[in-house]
Amino acid sequence: MNLIERYIFKRAGIAALATLGSLAGVVWIIQALRQVDVFTTKGQSILAYLALTTLAIPMLILAVIPIALLLATIYAVNTMNSNSELVVVNASGASNWVLVKPLLVLALLCSLFTGLVGHFVSPWSLLTLKVFTTQMRADLVSVLVREGQFTKLDNGVVFHIARREAGGVLSGILISDEREPGKSVIFTASKGYVQRQDDGAYLLLQNGEIQQRTADSTNLTIIKYDSYIFDLSTFTRKIKLSNLRPKERTTPELFNPDPDDPYFKERPGLYRSQIHERFSEMLWPFAYVLVMLAFIGQARSSRQNYGSAIGAGMLLVTILRGTAFSAVAATKGDESIVWLVYALPLIGIVGGSWFLVTNKPVGLPRVVQERVDASGALIKRWTADIAGRYFGWRRRLVGARA
Secondary structure (H helix, E strand, O other), X not given: OOHHHHHHHHHHHHHHHHHHHXXXXXXXXXXXXXXXXXXXOOOOXXXXXXXXXXXXXXXXXXXXXXXXXXXXXXXXXXXXXXXXXXXHHHHOOOOOHXXXXXXXXXXXXXXXXXXXXXXXXXXXXXXXXXXXXXXXXXXXXXXXXXXXXXXXXXXXEEEEXXXXXXXXXXXXXXXXXXXXXXXXEEEEEEEEEXXXXXXXXXXXXXXXXXXXXXXXXXXXXXXXXXXEEEEOHXXXXXXXXXXXXXXXXXXXXXHOOOOOXXXXXXXXXXXXXXXXXXXXXXXXXXXXXXXXXXHHOOOOOOHHHHHHHHHHHHHHHHHHHHHHHHHHHHOOOOHHHHHHXXXXXXXXXXXXXXXXXXXXXOOOOHHHHHHHHHHHHHHHHHHHHXXXXXXXXXXXXXXXXX
16 A cells, blocks of 8 residues: 555554444443343452453444444544645545545455454354353352342342351351242341352251141241251253253354254254355445445535535445345245345445446436525524524623623
8 A cells, every 4th residue: 555545544543443432331331231130239359340341342343344434434534624635635636436435445455354353253252151150050158148138039038147157157047948839938037158069059958947737728837957058059050061042052053053953953044044144244344334435535626515425425325224124034934035245335335436437426316406405404404593592691691690
């Protein structure tokens, strides 16, 4: 790349990274707020909380990468047009390739990164998240050590620990078990210890009572004991690696599924849909760039027309992208519609390339453009009138106080 191409690539690349970081940060904050109960009410450490909220980012970032590239393209080209840099480039006799080449290189990098995340990183992160979540739910020690709280561990099972003492001793234990219909069992113990073994976890209760009551009887049965073992392993969940969703499998695994896999036997369309979705995602960075360049790749003297061109380009991209989501969903049940998954981004690529090669910027029809311009001018006058009235009111208010 020559000097001007490196300049465009640098400007667009910095904008893409900044936008990607901002959008990824927003996505992470949303995940963090959704999982805040893991840290506040489930007794997990801050490291577990950060790991849980971060592992979901790769899957969500797949939708963020093309958006970041689209906004970076708009920013870079719009800034060059506002600074009359596009006019200088065109006046120098340079072709559209000077503007297209660095942005296509950036789209290629985004496409490769999207493929890496979609084919390998995202399935790994989702699988790790599943393993981590299951282990966290199985870590009943972190649940039982919360002092002074009634904790619902399962349907019909409530734990209460008065306090936690040194050496892992739990005192003032109360367990209410109503899992069996028509029967209520309450365990109390002065002390207790959590013990782990290979086959599960157990709570060793000491010096307590068992109170049993049935729905068809008013009698209360009380059994005193010196020691009692309460099995905690019934609340744990074991991970079955053979029962993974297609999103949790890498692309090579999707191409060679296990014939006995429950997901593959019941819904083979999910595998097909996931494969085509991952490969089609790699085409969208090119479609976003070429479609937007077809609308705004030429220098324009009217800023207002330029704004409407940006809006029209974003609208077209949104329509193509929304239709693509529907097409991907349709491939789960109809294999014959797979061609549409790839045709939609290719329409944007081929159409945008044709307008760039022929040096014909895409624009709205003249009648529509005139109405858009008139509406924009009306909104601008209306906004200026409101601002003038507001500042006039502020000046009168200051004068009145003086």
